[in-house]
Amino acid sequence: MRTFIIASLMATAAPAIAQQTEVTVLHAWAHHAEWQQQLADDFMAQNPDIKITIQAPSADYDEGLVSVIRQDMAGSAPDLFLAGSHLLGEVAARDLAPPMDDVMQGRDMAALGYTDAALALTQIDGVQVGLPWTSSTPVMFYNAELVRQAGGDPDAMPTTWDETIALAKAIEDLGDDIEGIYYPPGDDDWMVQSLLASAGLAPIKDGTLALETELGREAFALYERFHDEAGQEAIPNAAARQMMYAGQLGLYFNSTAAVRSFSREIGDRFEWGTAPMPTLVEGGGVASGGMAAVILADDPAVREAAMEYILYATGPEGQATVVQNTGYMPVNTGTEAILADFYAENPAWRTSATQMDRALPWFTWPGENGIRISQEVVDALGAIANGRQSSDEAADRLVAEIGRLIE
Amino acid sequence: MTRSSAETRARRRFGAVLALPAALLLLMLVIGPSLIALGLSVTDYRLGMDEVQWVGAENYARLIDDTGLRQSIVNTVSFVLVVAPLSVLGGLWVAVLVAGAGRLQGLFQTVFFLPVTATLVAMATAWEVVLHPSFGMLNALLETLGLPAQRFLSDPDLALWTLAAIAVWKMLGYNVLLFLAGMATIDRQLYEAAALDGAEDGWRRFTLVTWPMLAPVTLFVTVITLIRALGEFELVAVLTNGGPDGATEMVIFKLYQEAFRFFDIGAASALAVVFLLAVMVLSLAQVTLAERRK
Numbered sequence: 117m118r119t120f121i122i123a124s125l126m127a128t129a130a131p132a133i134a135q136q137t138e139v140t141v142l143h144a145w146a147h148h149a150e151w152q153q154q155l156a157d158d159f160m161a162q163n164p165d166i167k168i169t170i171q172a173p174s175a176d177y178d179e180g181l182v183s184v185i186r187q188d189m190a191g192s193a194p195d196l197f198l199a200g201s202h203l204l205g206e207v208a209a210r211d212l213a214p215p216m217d218d219v220m221q222g223r224d225m226a227a228l229g230y231t232d233a234a235l236a237l238t239q240i241d242g243v244q245v246g247l248p249w250t251s252s253t254p255v256m257f258y259n260a261e262l263v264r265q266a267g268g269d270p271d272a273m274p275t276t277w278d279e280t281i282a283l284a285k286a287i288e289d290l291g292d293d294i295e296g297i298y299y300p301p302g303d304d305d306w307m308v309q310s311l312l313a314s315a316g317l318a319p320i321k322d323g324t325l326a327l328e329t330e331l332g333r334e335a336f337a338l339y340e341r342f343h344d345e346a347g348q349e350a351i352p353n354a355a356a357r358q359m360m361y362a363g364q365l366g367l368y369f370n371s372t373a374a375v376r377s378f379s380r381e382i383g384d385r386f387e388w389g390t391a392p393m394p395t396l397v398e399g400g401g402v403a404s405g406g407m408a409a410v411i412l413a414d415d416p417a418v419r420e421a422a423m424e425y426i427l428y429a430t431g432p433e434g435q436a437t438v439v440q441n442t443g444y445m446p447v448n449t450g451t452e453a454i455l456a457d458f459y460a461e462n463p464a465w466r467t468s469a470t471q472m473d474r475a476l477p478w479f480t481w482p483g484e485n486g487i488r489i490s491q492e493v494v495d496a497l498g499a500i501a502n503g504r505q506s507s508d509e510a511a512d513r514l515v516a517e518i519g520r521l522i523e
Numbered sequence: 524m525t526r527s528s529a530e531t532r533a534r535r536r537f538g539a540v541l542a543l544p545a546a547l548l549l550l551m552l553v554i555g556p557s558l559i560a561l562g563l564s565v566t567d568y569r570l571g572m573d574e575v576q577w578v579g580a581e582n583y584a585r586l587i588d589d590t591g592l593r594q595s596i597v598n599t600v601s602f603v604l605v606v607a608p609l610s611v612l613g614g615l616w617v618a619v620l621v622a623g624a625g626r627l628q629g630l631f632q633t634v635f636f637l638p639v640t641a642t643l644v645a646m647a648t649a650w651e652v653v654l655h656p657s658f659g660m661l662n663a664l665l666e667t668l669g670l671p672a673q674r675f676l677s678d679p680d681l682a683l684w685t686l687a688a689i690a691v692w693k694m695l696g697y698n699v700l701l702f703l704a705g706m707a708t709i710d711r712q713l714y715e716a717a718a719l720d721g722a723e724d725g726w727r728r729f730t731l732v733t734w735p736m737l738a739p740v741t742l743f744v745t746v747i748t749l750i751r752a753l754g755e756f757e758l759v760a761v762l763t764n765g766g767p768d769g770a771t772e773m774v775i776f777k778l779y780q781e782a783f784r785f786f787d788i789g790a791a792s793a794l795a796v797v798f799l800l801a802v803m804v805l806s807l808a809q810v811t812l813a814e815r816r817k
Contacts, residue, residue, distance in 0.1 A: 182783045185571035206786075210571045293657075350767065351656040351677050359657055484569060488785045495591075498768035502679050 137421040138167045143198040143407070144180040146173050151441035152198075158437065159428045166421045176303070178487060181206055184412070188212055195413035196422045198249050201238060201406055202304070205480045206487075208240040213410045216244040219423035228427065229448040237477050238408040246408035247426055250444040252371045253402045253475050254310045255467045256280070256394065257378060260387035262287050262294065262366040273391035277314065277338055280367065280394040284346035287366030297346045297367045298356035299339060301497035304490035306478070307369070308497070310403035311335045313476045315396040320479075325518060327511045335396050340500050340507035350501035369393070371405065372468035375443025379464070390467040404475035406444065445469045485521040492517045557799060564792035571786065582793035592790065594769050595777035596797075598683055599753060602773060605687045606694065606752040611745050613691065614698025615737070619729065621699060622706055632703065635696040643693065647761040650689060651676075676763055679770035686758045686771055693758075694751060698744050705740030706733065739813065746809040750802055774798055 143152050149170075156168035174180035177200030187193040188210070199207055207213055225235060230247070238246040260270035266286035274280040281297075288296030300307055305319070312319060315335035317326040326332030342348040349356075359365040361381040375390060382388055393402045409430070411422045428434050432450035439446055439455060445468045446452065452459075452469075459466045481489045496514050499505040505513065564582055568575045586592050621631045638646070653660045654675040662672040675685040713732045722731050759765055759776040772780075774794055782791035 178784050182570070182786075185786075189571065212571075295657075349656065349674070351674055354651070355656050355677075358655070362658070364657065485785070488787075491780075491784070495766070495768045498679070498766050498770075502677075502767055504679065504768065 136165055136167050137417055138169060139196055139413075139418060139422045139425055140169045140171060140194040141196045141198065141425075142171045142174065142180060142184060142194040144174045144177050144200070146175070148442070149173050151437060154441070155429045155434055155437055156425075158434070159425055162428070163424060166424060168425060177203060184212060185210065188412070193412045195411065195418050196425065197410045197412050198407045199246065199410050201246075201248070201408045201478045202306075202480050202486070204238060204240050204245045204408055204410070205482075206484075207410055208243070208245050209484065213245055213412050214414065214419075216247065216411065216423075218416070219411065219419050220244065223427075229432065229450040230430075231449060234447055237404070237406075246410035247430060248447040249407040249409040249426070249430055250373070250438055250442070251404065251406040251447045251472075252373045252444050253404045253468045253471055254307070254369055254393055255372045255375075255390040255471075256392070257360065257368040257370065257374075257390055258388060259360070259363060259366050260389055261363070262290065265290055266366065270387070270389055275392070275394055277341075277394045277396050281341055281346045284342070284348075284367050288347040293364055295347070295349060295356075295359060295365045297342050297348050298351075298353075298360070298365055299342050299348065299369045300353040300356065301339075301494050301501065302353075303494070304487070305493035306371075306403055306405055308336065308339075308493050309476070309479050310369075310393065311338050311396075313403045314338075314393060314400040316400050318476055318479050319481070325515055327515050327518075331397070333508065333511055336511050337507040338396065339497055343501060343503075348501075350498075350503075372443045372445065372465075375464050376441060377443075379462075388464075390464045392467055392471045399474070401474040401476045402471050403478065404472075405478040406447070439465065443468075445472060481518075481522060483522045489518055489521050492521070560792045560795045560799075562792075563788050564796050566789050568788040569786045570782065570788055578789065582789045583797075585790060586793055586797065589790075591769055591772065592777065592781075592794070595772040595774050595794075598771065599755075599773045602683060602687055602690070602755065603749060603752040605684070606690045606755075607745065607748050609687075610691045610694040610698055610752075611741070611748050614695050614744065615702050615741070617695065618699045618702035618706065619733065622703060623725075632700070635699045637696065638693050639696045639700075643757045644761055647758075650762065654685065677767050679767045682763055682767065682771045686755075686762065689758060689762075690752060690755060694748060698748060701740060701744050701747075702737065705737050709733065709736045739816065742809060742812055746805050749805055753798070753801060753805075 141152070141156070143149075152170055152173075156170055160166065160168055171194055174183050180197070181199060181203050184193055184197050184199075184207075193212070197207075197213070226232070234248050234251075235244065237248050237251075238244065256273065258270065258273060263270050263273070263283065266283060266289075268274075268283045268286070274283055284297035286296070287294060302308075309319060312326045312332060312335045315326075315331050317329070317332050317335060319326050327336055343350070356365060356368065360368045360378075363382075363386050372390070378388065395401075409426045411419050411426075413419050413422060429438070430447050432446075432448055432454050435446040435448050435451040436454045436458075438444055439451065440458060443465055446455070459469075480486055492514060496505070496510040499513075500507055500510050565577060565579055566575050567578045567581075586596065617635060621628055621635070624631050654662075656662065656672065656674045656677065659675075661675065665672055673681060676682055709732065713736070714728060717728055717731050722728050754775050755773055756775040756779065759771055759773055760779075763771040765772040765776055765780065775798065778791045778794040778798070781787045781794065
């Protein structure tokens with residue numbers, strides 16, 4: 117199809133081809149390559165004067181950033197970089213991307229479907245560094261059959277952590293081969309942000325670490341309770357995912373972006389679904405995350421072309437493609453209408469959107485050591501899971517380490 | 524006199540010209556970067572940032588003070604101390620057995636060499652199946668024997684040793700091959716002479732002939748194995764990512780993390796310098812010992 121379009125364009129509109137603007141794009145995650153390419157193909161079919169070239173994807177968000185820094189030093193950075201939103205601070209600190217003021221000028225972003233809240237997710241110190249490309253919150257995945265066997269109701273999943281832990285314990289007790297719960301430690305501190313959010317807390321508020329407060333400690337200690345009270349095993353995330361797919365795990369927590377994988381891996385073998393994240397306190401929230409599109413190019417023509425592409429991909433049509441291929445939530449208010457039928461048939465995709473009104477932004481640590489702090493958090497969870505430190509000891513250690521790293 | 528010294532000089536000049544390309548490449552690709560690393564190790568340079576400050580020996584002090592960095596060094600030393608003896612002595616043992624295997628020698632050689640040729644990244648998937656905490660083959664075996672199941676890659680007390688076992692599996696075949704090659708060069712007459720002197724049984728032939736004659740190969744194999752174990756990266760990156768709680772962090776993996784995840788080029792360079800020194804000491808030791816034997 118694409119070749120056909122290009123070929124027919126070559127035949128009819130040769131002069132237009134001569135003025136084609138090329139935009140190179142770098143995104144993370146190899147398993148996203150297919151839908152990223154589809155977005156580009158759909159866009160190019162409508163905009164023959166712009167050519168989108170997608171580079172080989174980086175393995176994860178961190179490596180994507182490293183790659184961009186290195187390419188920037190060599191003067192060959194991609195024009196458009198799809199960064200993990202939590203890394204925007206690193207992008208801004210290195211002046212990799214000019215602010216988006218020039219390309220946003222004269223565009224009514226609200227009318228295009230971008231709420232102020234959505235735009236704020238990708239600002240650093242009030243400067244629009246990027247635009248949200250995808251958006252997600254964590255959700256609770258459950259094996260409906262195990263939930264029923266344990267006396268739960270898949271249509272009315274628990275909404276508090278206490279009830280959730282009780283249900284997990286009941287599932288755990290079903291048999292030796294069955295695990296009740298797996299709350300992954302994650303690759304960065306996002307899963308802990310999510311626990312804190314369930315108590316309505318951000319990792320730092322008004323200069324105080326959540327882990328220094330009583331409520332923050334209680335939220336952090338949930339991870340220990342999953343192990344102590346509901347029998348969570350200290351196994352790698354990948355191993356837990358395999359158990360979930362094999363029908364041996366009751367409750368599992370992760371980004372809604374994994375919904376598509378669940379649907380593909382489990383198929384019709386057993387009934388499963390997603391439910392909103394439980395809360396620790398009344399009105400507790402959820403963490404949110406996603407990708408941000410950052411224009412690195414300096415050339416005004418390329419910047420404009422890149423903006424056109426962003427507006428397509430994050431617009432209703434592009435987001436519909438993203439949502440159906442992943443499980444991400446639309447970042448654009450116009451998408452809901454297009455996806456009404458899809459959501460009605462696939463309720464597992466819809467859960468994340470229902471909790472968006474209580475989502476906290478993806479928290480970024482101040483200073484230059486954000487990624488290191490994230491790793492400290494993951495390590496602390498490892499210590500708790502393996503019974504090497506109690507939740508309180510691990511929290512003490514984190515408070516000391518984080519204090520040292522953000523000074 | 525003058526003529527011959529002119530000739531010598533011409534020969535020397537020609538020799539220098541011949542050595543120049545390789546020397547230049549070494550300078551550009553090995554010595555230059557090493558010096559740059561040495562220079563960066565006394566700064567607080569962060570990847571992609573403009574400001575650089577001199578911090579003196581601070582990064583080196585961190586190798587001792589910083590729990591994470593120190594743990595990576597301790598882990599690497601423990602790993603090397605387990606992996607090197609097992610894969611060198613194991614390699615020798617297997618080589619002697621394979622050499623005596625008669626017609627099956629080719630088969631055994633292939634079997635033991637397979638792990639060397641297999642891409643570890645692909646084999647890691649196989650290892651994950653074998654080591655899976657709930658439905659792995661190894662745990663199934665343990666349970667049949669009435670032993671408790673283990674979390675091989677996620678138990679901090681076990682993870683490093685699991686990686687060590689896989690490293691031995693990976694390096695053994697390479698060492699077997701080197702030892703077999705070394706044994707092929709041993710003069711048959713030595714065994715006959717030993718037999719005439721009454722060394723009839725295998726053990727005495729081994730201690731009298733094979734082992735002493737293999738000394739140069741053993742030295743080489745030992746140094747290569749030490750350096751390879753010291754520089755282990757793949758296993759950590761593919762199977763554990765340094766976890767749980769830093770239990771499998773090793774120097775080269777930590778170096779990569781510091782440089783390309785945390786952008787802390789200073790600390791990474793300090794680690795690189797320490798690693799380089801260790802490799803240099805080992806290489807010099809090998810050269811000196813080998814020279815002395817001659």
